[in-house]
Amino acid sequence: MDKPVLERFSLEGKSSLVTGGGSGIGKAYCHALGEAGASVAVVDINLEAAEGTVAELEAKGITAIAIRCDVTDEQDVERMVNQVIETFGSLTIGVNNAGMGIWSDALEMEFGMWRKTLSLNLDAVFLCSRIEARAMKKPGYGKIINTASMSGHISNTPQKQVAYNASKAGVLHLTRSLAAEWAPLGIRVNSISPGYTKTDLVDKLLETPEGKAMEPLWLSMTPMGRMALTEDLQGALVYLASEASDFTTGADIVVDGGYCVW
C-alpha cells in the first residue's frame, strides 16, 4: 500500500449523492462528503431544503447540485441518478438516508402508516441501492451507505414504534444481502446506525408531551449521557465512502454513545 493512510480517506474527484440531504443527518453527510473532496448531489423531496444545503456547500467551495426526488418512486429515482451522472460524469458514492419515524401502538395504528414507514425506510433504500448499483457496475467500483438505526438492533423503550424498528432491522439485513450479491461487482454496501440524534425528526417527537417525558430517560440510558450531534456521524460516513474501507462490506457502524451496549 503506497498511499499514506489519511490520503486513503480523501474523496477528491469522487461524485456522490445523499438522499434526505435537505436536513438533519443527510445535510451533515453532504458537508462531510464535500469537505473530503467529493462533488455532492443533494437529493430531497423538499427542493427548497436541498437548495439550502447546496448554498451552504457552495459557500465552502464544494461542487453541489440540488435534485428534487421522491425516493419511493422508481421512475423518479432513475431520473435522479441519470441527472447525477449527466452532471458529474459518474456516481461513486450513494448514501440512502431519507427516512421517517413515527410512534404508534401496534394494536391501534392504521395499516397505512405501517406501509408508509416501510415504503420510505426500507423499500426506497432497496430501490435507490439497485439503481445506484446499476450505474456503478460498469466502472466496477462503488460505495453504497444506508442509514439504519440503533432501532434496527434493539426495540427501544418506552415509545412504541414497531414499524420503524422493523423497517430499520430490514435495512441492516438488506445491506448484508446486497453486500454479498454485489461484492464481485466491486460495489461495497454498508450501513450506519445512529442513536438518538438532534435533528428535526427527533425535535418534532420531543415537542410532544410524550416526547418531553421520555428525553430524560433516553439520556439516562445512554452511557455518554447525551444525544448525538449530526457531526458525530460524519467520520463513519467518510470512512465508508473512501478507499480506506475498501475491504469492508456488509458492515454496520453503530454511533449511539453506547446506548446498545447495555
Ligand code: NAD
Ligand atoms: P429529518 O427529518 O431531519 O430528515 C429527513 C429528510 O428526508 C428530510 O429532508 C425530508 O424532506 C427527506 N425526505 C422525506 N421523505 C422523502 C422522500 N420520499 N424522498 C426524498 N426525501 C425525503 O430526519 P433525520 O433525523 O436527519 O433522519 C435521517 C435518517 O436517519 C432517517 O433514515 C432516520 O430514520 C435515521 N435516523 C435518525 C435518528 C435520529 O435520532 N434523528 C436516529 C437513527 C436513525
